[in-house]
Amino acid sequence: MCDPRPGARCSADTLKELQTAEDRRAAAELEATEYPDDVDTRRRLHIAEEKVARKLAAYDSSPAGQLDLRSAIAAAEDPTSPDVD
Numbered sequence: 001m002c003d004p005r006p007g008a009r010c011s012a013d014t015l016k017e018l019q020t021a022e023d024r025r026a027a028a029e030l031e032a033t034e035y036p037d038d039v040d041t042r043r044r045l046h047i048a049e050e051k052v053a054r055k056l057a058a059y060d061s062s063p064a065g066q067l068d069l070r071s072a073i074a075a076a077e078d079p080t081s082p083d084v085d
Contacts, residue, residue: 010062011059011062011063011064011065012064014055014058014059014062014064014065015059015062015064015065017055017058017059018052018055018056018058018059021048021051021052021054021055022052024048024051025045025048025049025051025052027048028041028044028045028047028048028049029045029048031044031045032044032045
């Protein structure tokens with residue numbers, strides 16, 4: 001079932017937004033590697049990392065994200081391990 005506007009309307013939309021945010025973070029990381037002393041570059045990387053965290057939280061709370069989390073926990077050798085967080 002889709003959610004009302006604004007924002008992502010379903011798990012697939014949320015996943016697309018997460019992937020876009022991850023792509024932007026990767027580009028910002030590359031730029032930060034090339035220009036480590038540039039303040040604006042570090043700021044863009046920080047903003048990109050925050051956006052990925054928000055989008056990941058949104059995806060994790062979606063039905064597909066919850067299914068992915070349950071699958072990851074079930075597949076883990078030790079479901080109580082901090083790595084399964």
